[in-house]
Amino acid sequence: MTARRLPIPLLLLALILVAFVAGDPDTERMARASDPREAVAVPPVGTTSSGWFCPGPPPSLPIEQEVLALTNVSETDETVVVTVYPDGGEASVSRDVDVAALSVTRLARVDLGPTGPVTVEAFSRDVVVESGFESVERVALNPCASTAAKEWHLAAGTTVRGTEQYLMVFNPLGTDAKVDVTIRTGERVIEPEDLQSLDVPRRTRVAIEVHKYAIRSERVAIDLESTIGDVVVEQSIVFNAESGFQGVSRSMGVLAPAAGWTFADGNTLAGTSTIVALSNPGPVDVEVDVYANVGIDVPVTPVTAVVPRGGVTWVALGRCPDPVPEGCLAIPPESDYALQVESDPNAPIVAEVLTLYKDTAVGSGAATVMGTADPADRWIVTRSVVPDARVVLALANPAIRPVTVDVDVIADGSIEQPDELAGITIEPGQRAGVEITNLVGPDATLVVRASAPIVVERSVYAAGDLSRSPAIPARGGP
Amino acid sequence: MDTPDPDPGTGLLAPGQDPGAPQAEPDQPEAEPRDEPIPAAPDHVDREPAVTDPDPDAAVVADTDTAEPDDDEPDDDELDDDEIEAAAAPAVVAVMVTSDPGPWLEDAVASLAEQEYPALSVLVLDNGSTEDPTPRIATAEPHAFVRRLESNLGFAAAANDVMATVEGATFLLFCHDDVVLAPDAVRIMVEEAYRSNAGVVGPKLVDYDDESKLLEVGMSIDHYGVPFSGIEPGELDQEQHDAVRDVFYVSNAVMLVRTDLFHELEGFDAATFPGFDDVDLCWRARLAGARILVAPEARVRHRRTTLQDHRPTRRDETVDLEAWTRGRVRVLMKSYSGLALVWVLPVAFFLNLIEAAALVIGRRPRRAAGLLGGWFDNIRQLGDVHRARVSTQRLRRVDDGDVRDLMVRGSARLRMFLAHRLHAGDRLADVSHRTRDAAARVRTRLRTGHVVLATVIVVLILIGSRALIFDRVPQVGTLNDWPSLGALWSTFLSSWRYAMIGADAPGPPIFGLMALLSTALLGDTDLARTVVVAGAFPLGAWGAYRLARPLAPAVLPAVVTALAYVVNPVVRNAVGEGHFGPLVAFALAPFLLSALLRAGAAAPDDRRARRHAMLSVALLTTIIAAAWPPALLFALTIGVAFQLAVPVAGGLHLSLRTLAIAAAGTALAFVLLAPWSFDLLGARAETFGLVTREPQGLVDMLSFQTGRAGSGAAPWGLIVAGLLPLAVATGPRLAWASRAWMLTIVAWIAAWLPSRLDSSAPLPAPEGMLVLAALGLALAVGLGVAAFTDELRTFHFGWRQLAAVAAAVGLALPIMGLTADALQGRWGLSGDDWASRFEWMSEDIPDGGFRVLWLGDPTILPGDPHVVGGTGYLVTRDGPGDVRDGWAPPRTKAERELARAIEMVRAGRTVRFGHLLAPAGVRYVAVVERAAPESGRKAAIDPRLEAELGAQVDLTVSRVESSAVIYENESWIPRRAVAPPDVDVPIDVDDPLEAATRDVPPTEAVLGPQSESEPAGPGTLLWSEAADSGWQATVDGTTATRADAFGWTNAFAVEERGSVDLTFDAGLRRVIAYLEMVAWFVVAALWWRSRSREEDVDLDPDESREAETYEPPVEVAS
Secondary structure, three states: OOOOOOHHHHHHHHHHHHHHHHOOOOOHHHOOOOOOOOOOOOOOOOOOOEEEEEOOOOOOOOOOOEEEEEEEOOOOOEEEEEEEOOOOOOOOEEEEEEEOOOEEEEEEHHHHOOOOOEEEEEOOOOEEEEEEEEOOOOEEEEEOEOOOEOEEEEEEEOOOOOEEEEEEEEEOOOOOEEEEEEEEEOOOEEOOHHHOOEEEOOOEEEEEEHHHOOOOOOOEEEEEEEEEOOEEEEEEEEEOHHHOOOEEEEEEOEOOOEOEEEEOOOEOOOOEEEEEEEEOOOOOOEEEEEEEEOEOOEOOOOEEEEEOOOOEEEEEEOOOOOOOOOOEEOOOOOOEOEEEEEEOOOOOEEEEEEEEEEEEOOEEEEEEEEOEOOOEEEEEEEOOOOOOOEEEEEEEOOOOOOEEEEEEEEEOOEEEOOHHHOOEEEOOOOEEEEEOOOOOOOOOEEEEEEEEEEEEEEEEEOOOOEEEEEOEEOOOOO | OOOOOOOOOOOOOOOOOOOOOOOOOOOOOOOOOOOOOOOOOHHHEOOOOOEOOOOOOOOOOEOHHHOOOOOOOOOHHHOOHHHHHHHHOOOEEEEEEEOOOOOOHHHHHHHHHOOOOOOEEEEEEEEOOOOOOHHHHHHHOOOOEEEEEOOOOOHHHHHOOHHHHEOOOOEEEEEOOOEEEOOOHHHHHHHHHHHOOOOEEEEEEEEOOOOOEEEEOOEEEEOOOOEEOOOOOOOEOOOOOOOOEEOOEOOOOEEEEEHHHHHHOOOOOHHHOOOOHHHHHHHHHHHOOOOEEEEEEEEEEEOOOOHHHOOOOOOOOOOOHHHHHHHHHHHHHHHOOHHHHHHHHHHHHHHHHHHHHHHHHOOOHHHHHHHHHHHHHHHHOHHHHHHHHHHHHHHOOOOHHHHHOOOEOOOHHHHHHHHHHHHHHHHHOOHHHHHHHHHHHHHHHHOOHHHHHHHHHHHHHHHHOHHHHHOOOOOOOOOOOOOOHHHHHHHHHOOOEOOOOOEOOOOOHHHHHHHHHHHHOOOOHHHHHHHHHHHHHHHHHHHHHHHHHHHOOOHHHHHHHHHHHHOOHHHHHHHHOOOHHHHHHHHHHHHHHHHHHHHHHOOOOOHHHHHHHHHHHHHHHHHHHHHOHHHHHHHHHHHHHHHHOHHHHOOHHHHHHHHHHHHHHHHHHHHHOOOHHHHHOOOOHHHHOOEEOOOOOHHHHHOOOOOOOOOOOHHHHHHHHHOHHHHHOOHHHHHHHHHHHHHHHHHHHHHHHHHHHOOOOEEOOHHHHHHHHHHHHHHHHHHHHHHHHHOHHHOOOOHHHHHHHHHHHHHHHHHHHHHHHHOOOOOOOOOOOHHHHOOHHHHOOOOOOOEEEEEEOOOOOOOOOEEEOOEEEEEEEOOOOOHHHOOOOOOOHHHHHHHHHHHHHHOOOOOOHHHHHHHHOEEEEEEEOEOOOOOOOEOOOOHHHHHHHHOOOOEEEEEEEOOEEEEEEOOOOOOEEEEOOOOOOOEOOOOHHHHHHHOOOOOEEOOOOOOOOOOEOOEEEEEOOOOOOOEEEEEOOEEOEEEEEOOOEEEEEEOOOEOEEEEEOOOOHHHHHHHHHHHHHHHHHHHHHHHHHHHHOOOOOOOOOOOOOOOOHHHHHO
8 A cells, every 4th residue: 555645744743733623621720729727717517626716805904704614516525635835935835625525614824824926736627716805894706716827917005095905926836927917007007126027936925016116096906927947926906094095806827819708797886986907918909899888778879088008097986977978987876887998809808897885885995807708607606794784796798699597506515596596597798686695695606507507796785895807717527 | 929949850951052042040050960861761750651652552662762763862971962962851741641642643742742842751641542652652753752641630639640750850841732832942942041031931822823823821810710811802913912020820731830849749639630731830820939920932832722721701502611610710729828818718609600600691591500519519528629728838938928929900801801802803904004994994984973972971960970970979869879788688688677666667678679789790780870860861872772773774864862861951851850760761761662562563473573572571571660660651752652653653553562561561560569569559659759849831841841950942942853754754764753733632631630630739850750751762863854854855855854953953852951051060969968068967877776756848858758738858877868768668657746746846836846856766857958068959847847956955056057957856866775673664554655655764875886785784675666566576585575665666675684686577578579680680591592582673764674664673563
């Protein structure tokens, strides 16, 4: 047979055509997701060991009022290891603590050891840990961080007269950390020399007095980046009488900016002063839209704020003067609302709310609460036991479909579901607030189960202070 | 040197008799002239001194005293000058040993008779000749003494007879019966003996028939006793060796020995005959402090007809190799000091083993047996050897170091080989004439195109590989360091796999091949590794040349094929990416394709040729697949490609034959790789070296751009050049071009399609399959050149000529690419590696040992990683690891737990990763994001995993590099440790990781070797190899009970403190490994035996066919 000359060139030509038309593989499936971790979250299913890291209050505040709340939502008893790392450099103090099934164990911090940060190691995903103040005059209860990380952000800080702002940087791991702290006010970016390459030795914490670097600044946002090692960052703001307010606010930082933030709870009671702080750590100016959802029948005109690069902008929430100035979201008085903050997805920001109450119907005090960037369909929240305090569970539905929510009450080894907490329907973009003070006992834990991802916050209104914090997301649970 | 004085009873030459005669050395006793003439003095022979009796019936020659004096013999009181001279000269007795001598005997005796030396007596020792040589001797020298021995005792034993029969002689001149001494030879040697105070003196030996050719001018040996003359075969005597000098020994063809020294040495050692009696005597003389000299002015013609004149070669069947080896080894064992024997004997034996292997391959098994038999003879006669050694060492007055000064370095056999192969021709003819001719030829050849191209290839390869050759090959990818030779053998023969955390699986055959290569290079594993890496270029080029050579009548197309193959970026990317397997494939694939071509070329009834081709395919596939398992499909891929080309190129029968041979060869290769190959069946993709890779597009494949090399348009130039034969070739050449192209296309598609079908599918190193594409393309380019040179001239100028220009330009592009890449000197390979950067890990290995867990993208980890969730991991021991960590075994239950632990940390389900790793002895977790510290491929690790690793409470950052982080596990347990008896160790648990998470017991490392540790226990012995019931521990001989520690490693209950011996019992696996190696040798031997038939295939069409009608024989055969 005589060899044919054309088939091979034609085959080659076809191959080249295929190469240029459809030769590239489907690389989308190869794209890797960015780090989805959250500072606070129930560990995933299958967890064999988890760590909860509690930096604790600044040294200037007594730990006598500090409590550690260990919640076991499983039906088996658990044993956790609680370790205190004393500030003075003494040897760490560890103890095993039994946490009975379906119960909350509250430990007085002072009983655990000297002043210093605390690590709680659990051996399942069913134990969650909160810490903070639970007294009439000082309420600030927040979940501890469930991870250490290299990057932390906080938006709502202030160092005006009568306030002290602290940054507690806790290194719970075995590697000495070195961190860079950037303080951003509305006017400038401060990178204090002594806060660059700041050493945070292994298993110690460092308290940074932010008010000494950003003196008398109304808006103070903080970014922390670790070059070596991972840390946990919590912010505390102490409001003295000189500030015109009182109380302590504490909030755990977030690990990364995001394009959307949701806040489930807020109100415009008389005597309140609330802002949402928008921090832009990125390199470009960002336009941010702030929406308030008061009710289906109560439209609120959103506000668009420009947050300059590296800047921090406050948007007042409610109680706006008339005419409404720029930067004030005109939420009707005496309204409960949920808040939605959205920016360009390519220019993520950090959003945090600062609320100051003064002689309101529910008391006085201060609170900061970080927004939630990633709604979840399951949340865990611990009931506060502050005497005579009102505890409100706020549920926000940021989605476009209605959500049905059931809340289980876990207490004393059993699970119950009060009628008031069953089958709660939340319309798209709306919120629901349930005062649980009288619905559940003092040592109760609520497990919120929703038919779609929602955002859950818990607010505690005591006579002398208030606290507001996100619940603990528990994704992937049964 | 303390040399014994000459016999004071003998005289020196009388002063004034010979102006050139030497004076006595200052330390010599003053010689007294003898009172009576020396020649034939009765005291020379104490037993029936005899004169030659021409009567053949005489049993013993007559006494000198009874001899009839010559009529003209002067009286004592009438001494002439000669007699005075004789009286002053020291007496020399020439001892000629003969046995059934040839016709040269008379000449030999006559040359003694004609010596101008006055005091020479001649004694002929007849060594049991069938016919009495006395009459012949008498004819040549009537004054000679003849002593007949009853049987042939050999030269040495016969010569020793003089110790009992000769007296009064100052020197003994031993000589063979096939020598002719120049008349002044004895005088010169005696003079030199006095001048230099030597104990033994030898002459210059020249060829019997052609005195211009040198045979010996003193001899030396290497450290292993092999003689070495330093004279090249056929070397002309131009007085270039005529300086008197110390030598290690002189041949007993003619050897002047001081009589007293000979007696002190107790003569020759008869057991070293044949071949080493002279070596032995001289060595012992040296040990006794005597000098051995050669006096080249004394010339002796030597016929070399006696047994011991022959040196053994592998093809010289006349030599009794066993006796020769026996003598040599006996000399070594006698003469070396004890310390030197410790290394000399093993090395000498090892070299003989290699030689024996070569003899077996060369189909001379009996000679191989003889070679090794010589060793065992000495072992059998160890008592006798010992006695001889004691006697020899008693003589010792000098150290071995002084003796070794005169030995040659290296292997004398190798030197002889080189002398034979490299220099003989130049000595045979007029050197200057040949040099001029050679230079002229070189100049002529250099002007030819193919030589220019070949030179370009060689120069570019050398320049591009210079850092790999002269510096080191960095440990990147799978180009890991090779451990010691023993470790390679051990890894191959071991029943327990070394890689990962161990497995009950057979050792990969690649380690056996590495060990064989390293053994051939005298155990230098670094050199072997360099040879493989840097040698891939030239070997691949040579293979491509050989592949194409039969397909074209001229050399140029074959050279261009080699060029087109070697300029392809695929090999540079294989080196740059550190892909060992594809590199081996590149080097050997041309030979594989060549074998398949020959298979097709063989006549249908030529079974032997086909068998040879099939064995070639099997052996090559075995080697390539051992290095890179997917290559098991290489031969089949070629066969399938040829089959697919049938509609285009025809040749159905040819392609069917090729496919059949490919299938048979592959099947045999599979068997040769057993039992390892059976482990591949059903194994996970990683076991084949397949890992998740960034998928590449078909454009990348077509341009061979799988790494840094090959960017731009250069690779496309190869495609353009490869299209030339499709445009201009005709007939069979066009058919072969079509087949080559079909192979290229099939290989391209095979390399690309899997990632197109599933981008997350595990893939082999892309360079591996692209080797076949590169090979097919290179062949097409070569065929294009062949068509251009043979066929294009028949066409008028037109588009075909333009196509040829385009092809030339196309080929020039990748050459420029190669040139640019060559400048770096290491083909894109990094200059550094993680092994060097993390060397500190193994600088201070803690007791018990540890492991390192490497995490990162599977394409950049050093070794063959396994993959979990897209993350690669591998485990090394006591540091950064070496090549033994490659070729990962199939996953075990224990390794699944390790993978689960990694998956857990990636998913954020643990903060105690260190606890989870503790049972495996993992001390460090190395997270790397680049193939090498400063360069190499970058691939970020899964950010989630990276973040979670940083958040583990029991890991500490130990070292941070620009592209790597090393974590230290605070909870690690030594690989071999004992937990105290009062500590609970999780045993046989259901969830291993759960057990390890909660608590890691305190342990104490076990010291000492694995086979016999220092006392340890009592308690629970933790052995961090993967849990397997084959592991056994005995404590002071008592077997300890085994259980699964933490559910995935081993625990043994140690009741009492004692020495622990840990062994793994895998039944017959070691035997199977030996059988596997035997199978290799058997197949290799069969292949070797059948190779001669290969020449029967007429692969050189130049002689038989005109260019216009040229048909490659392979096509004709089809």
